[in-house]
Amino acid sequence: xxxxxxxxxxxxxxxxxxxxxxxxxxxxxxxxxxxxxxxxxxxxxxxxxxxxxxxxxxxxxxxxxxxxxxxxxxxxxxxxxxxxxxxxxxxxxxxxxxxxxxxxxxxxxxxxxxxxxxxxxxxxxxxxxxxxxxxxxxxxxxxxxxxxxxxxxxxxxxxxxxxxxxxxxxxxxxxxxxxxxxxxxxxxxxxxxxxxxxxxxxxxxxxxxxxxxxxxxxxxxxxxxxxxxxxxxxxxxxxxxxxxxxxxxxxxxxxxxxxxxxxxxxxxxxxxxxxxxxxxxxxxxxxxxxxxxxxxxxxxxxxxxxxxxxxxxxxxxxxxxxxxxxxxxxxxxxxxxxxxxxxxxxxxxxxxxxxxxxxxxx
Numbered sequence: 001x002x003x004x005x006x007x008x009x010x011x012x013x014x015x016x017x018x019x020x021x022x023x024x025x026x027x028x029x030x031x032x033x034x035x036x037x038x039x040x041x042x043x044x045x046x047x048x049x050x051x052x053x054x055x056x057x058x059x060x061x062x063x064x065x066x067x068x069x070x071x072x073x074x075x076x077x078x079x080x081x082x083x084x085x086x087x088x089x090x091x092x093x094x095x096x097x098x099x100x101x102x103x104x105x106x107x108x109x110x111x112x113x114x115x116x117x118x119x120x121x122x123x124x125x126x127x128x129x130x131x132x133x134x135x136x137x138x139x140x141x142x143x144x145x146x147x148x149x150x151x152x153x154x155x156x157x158x159x160x161x162x163x164x165x166x167x168x169x170x171x172x173x174x175x176x177x178x179x180x181x182x183x184x185x186x187x188x189x190x191x192x193x194x195x196x197x198x199x200x201x202x203x204x205x206x207x208x209x210x211x212x213x214x215x216x217x218x219x220x221x222x223x224x225x226x227x228x229x230x231x232x233x234x235x236x237x238x239x240x241x242x243x244x245x246x247x248x249x250x251x252x253x254x255x256x257x258x259x260x261x262x263x264x265x266x267x268x269x270x271x272x273x274x275x276x277x278x279x280x281x282x283x284x285x286x287x288x289x290x291x292x293x294x295x296x297x298x299x300x301x302x303x304x305x306x307x308x309x310x311x312x313x314x315x316x317x318x319x320x321x322x323x324x325x326x327x328x329x330x331x332x333x334x335x336x337x338x339x340x341x342x343x344x345x346x347x348x349x350x351x352x353x354x355x356x357x358x359x360x361x362x
Contacts (some may be wrong), residue, residue: 057115062090148182
């Protein structure tokens with residue numbers, strides 16, 4: 001990772017109304033160097049050839065936990081499981097061998113694991129579980145339906161025995177006309193103690209449904225929302241039906257600002273990150289709008305608010321380029337960078353470059 005001083009761009013986000021301040025301080029940004037470390041390499045110590053949707057959290061004792069989904073051959077097949085690995089130190093220099101969360105029921109696939117340390121210090125894992133229209137691991141691979149299904153949660157009871165609580169269903173696929181639900185980014189804990197988990201609803205994308213594939217058809221549009229819990233995760237309520245006419249809004253990520261507003265950002269098909277705001281108490285999300293100067297090649301972004309000496313500063317990880325159109329390069333995602341905002345997301349400063357490789361593929 002390379003750290004760069006100075007403001008590369010100062011961009012105004014149309015997600016915010018009213019006055020904005022173009023001047024902000026970068027006095028806390030310090031030069032540093034980092035070395036990339038492998039948490040787990042597929043195909044080296046296991047038979048899995050596919051892994052995706054990684055997330056990271058830190059336990060109260062400083063240990064890091066990484067989560068991801070993995071399948072033997074392709075995304076969405078029935079052996080797709082949730083995997084975890086714990087670091088041997090607080091910096092992630094070395095990691096213990098990966099462990100599978102638990103066996104999912106036969107004929108299901110698990111998606112998008114996101115970790116959270118709850119109010120009593122327990123590690124909880126949220127994920128989506130699909131139960132229809134799965135991809136076979138061999139032979140002719142049919143067009144996949146969409147990722148997701150029911151949103152579920154489980155919490156670690158004992159680290160030594162690696163035992164977990166019974167699965168809790170937060171939201172079923174049957175809600176909203178059968179649209180599969182998916183998650184990709186970690187929940188946040190609001191100033192009031194409310195847990196907020198971003199999710200989105202998938203919908204058919206021109207795929208011809210065959211009876212042999214056992215795919216239910218949903219008439220619900222692809223929109224985003226959040227699940228909230230006011231009692232530490234015992235009960236959950238869905239809120240929000242955020243959509244855009246010109247793009248899907250998926251893999252949403254959220255952070256609460258110091259004044260109580262909640263900012264959510266989205267992966268899109270429009271070559272730019274979109275954002276929406278929610279005023280408190282929980283009401284309606286603002287109309288999603290593009291964030292000029294934050295490009296997006298149809299890839300995940302991750303937003304968080306920093307603590308300590310950086311209290312209140314927003315950090316965003318994103319691929320800093322639009323989608324390439326050249327044959328063989330259309331799916332490339334590179335230029336992985338970190339940007340900071342000192343003014344609640346109105347302006348952003350790029351401070352770090354993590355991956356600048358130019359090569360085809362994800």
